[in-house]
Amino acid sequence: EVQLVESGGDLVQPGGSLRLSCAASGFTFSSYWMSWVRQAPGRRLEWVANIKQDQSEEYYVDSVKGRFTISRDNAKNSLYLQMNSLRAEDTALYYCARGTSLIPNYMDVWGKGTTVTVSS
């Protein structure tokens, strides 16, 4: 079964750091672009970042540039999101998602998400 399972979400103070992980199974992880997408309570989905199969390309939404870093370990079938200098507006459910094989900027497999809460 194709599956993505996120972990690492927590309650963190403003200015703090957190590292999210996503474990992939059931498909050849190294063959796909991967993304992080978040959804704050009552708000629309927001794409955060994505990364190419070989890590040669990364893209970020402006609001997280310089604070968040996406990475992957193809040997461990894992995707990561290092989040630094966290702000209240980063509070959200964070999804890990797989880019489609044909067009990687659409996402055809999603995890169930991990919750990040930034609050003092």
Place this chain on the structure above:
Amino acid sequence: EIVLTQSPATLSLSPGERATLSCRASQSISSYLGWYQEKPGQAPRLLIYDASNRATGIPARFSGSGSGTDFTLTISSLEPEDFAVYYCQQRQRWPLTFGGGTKVEIK
């Protein structure tokens, strides 16, 4: 950033009825628009990519159309499992952006 505006916010229909959802882009995005379905407690599911192409395993009752700035998702005859929130997403330009969603609820 390209802003996607979906309408209506809520659509109240009965099973068997036709649903027509709209997504309008703030600038031309050619045909680079996708549609997702999201149900409570579940992850989003890709339905349509590049305006009119059904994703793998998506029933034929779902269809997409449009180009430029105006797009439509049509569900020809609503099944009970189709009552959900639907989002559009563009890939024309970074950052990738989503619409605000349309909730299709049972009338």
